[in-house]
Amino acid sequence: VFFESRGNLSTLKQYIRRHVDRMREGRFSVQDFIFHHEVRPPDEYKGLGPLAAQAVRRSGASWPSPGERFSFVVAEGPPGSRLADVAVIPGEVTGGRPVQAEVEAGRTPLYVNIEYYLERQIGPALHRLFMLVRGPNGLQGQVDVRRWIAEGPRPRRRDVAASTLRSSCSSASAMLNMAAGFTCQACGQRAGARISGTAGLCAECQRGGAVQRLLDGMSQRSHWEKRVEGCREVCMRCSNSAAMEEDCRNIYCKVFFRKVNAQLQLSGCVVPKSWPAAVDW
Incomplete structure (x- = not known):
């Protein structure tokens, strides 16, 4: 798009914003957001290890063989949750649009954490690339893709992953839900x-x-x-x-x-x- 428009930054901005809006609306495939990382044997890590190793522990799956890659997705979690708590296997998440109504607690879905991918994966990569492009004044570093992404409208937070990611639920909170x-x-x-x-x-x-x-x-x-x-x-x-x-x-x-x-x-x-x-x- 950038080369077809002969370096038109307005066209580039509209293109990026349009695709960011599509992602935030849930119009994407989960396959595009799956990480495939190779992990070492657990005894080789001093601490918890990388995110892939923590995802293996959380999933309860058998530890991958040497050279085998483990697939996981970063899902939405409760406020303040760590990445280690929301790294789940792809089969546990949905990349579709928000459901029309609340579902039962036992069937609470997990959604792909689009904001994480935009802010930590897609945004920085595009920003580094287009920082090399000269702006209207002829200077480099005038194209701020991260600001374009941050300016877009954000959907209301779907705090639906909390009940699934919590290990237990107190009887007091259950009474509050009933009331x-x-x-x-x-x-x-x-x-x-x-x-x-x-x-x-x-x-x-x-x-x-x-x-x-x-x-x-x-x-x-x-x-x-x-x-x-x-x-x-x-x-x-x-x-x-x-x-x-x-x-x-x-x-x-x-x-x-x-x-x-x-x-x-x-x-x-x-x-x-x-x-x-x-x-x-």
């Missing part, structure tokens, strides 16, 4: 005491628009169900076995991550168990 209220059957938002016991709707949905919300939820669920079934059919044809389809964890296959994302989106679709009785037809 937070119930979920509206139409919009999926927690509304506490404002939920109607007979209709299962929050105050806003009771005032109007509940039927359309329910129809939208059913439409979304149908869409993701078809996506999941389509991925499963591809997996069964590839493995020639229905049993292998569930056990396959091929991180080099794009269909695997598409299926993981579709299953996650499906689990987040809000569809009521029954039509609310108080809806004004």
Whole structure:
């Protein structure tokens, strides 16, 4: 793009910002963010060792053989978490778009930590490259790619990895979660005491628009169900076995991550168990 535009920095900035926005929206493949590092035997490390070695310990997998590479991804974690705590195997993360609603604690997903890759991997590499480019005044070092990346809009933090990465959860926090209220059957938002016991709707949905919300939820669920079934059919044809389809964890296959994302989106679709009785037809 830089050479095709004859060194036009505005075109370059728009191109980089456009792709950064796509990453932050979840429009990418997890395969592009997998690290493949070779690790030495554990007794050769004085401390915890590099991030790859810590990822092996956290995953509980058998230690790689000499010369074998271990694959891991840096996922989003709770505030203040260390990289060692969020380095996970690729099968534990999804690179898709945020789910439409909160899912159960036991099925809490892990997302790729895009900000880490932008700030620590992609941004510095591009910055070093374009620091050699001369700016409009003819001087080098006038192109600050890291500032372009930082200026872009950032999505609201999805603090969903905390419950999965914590080793245990106290009974007090569980009680707080129960006291937070119930979920509206139409919009999926927690509304506490404002939920109607007979209709299962929050105050806003009771005032109007509940039927359309329910129809939208059913439409979304149908869409993701078809996506999941389509991925499963591809997996069964590839493995020639229905049993292998569930056990396959091929991180080099794009269909695997598409299926993981579709299953996650499906689990987040809000569809009521029954039509609310108080809806004004």
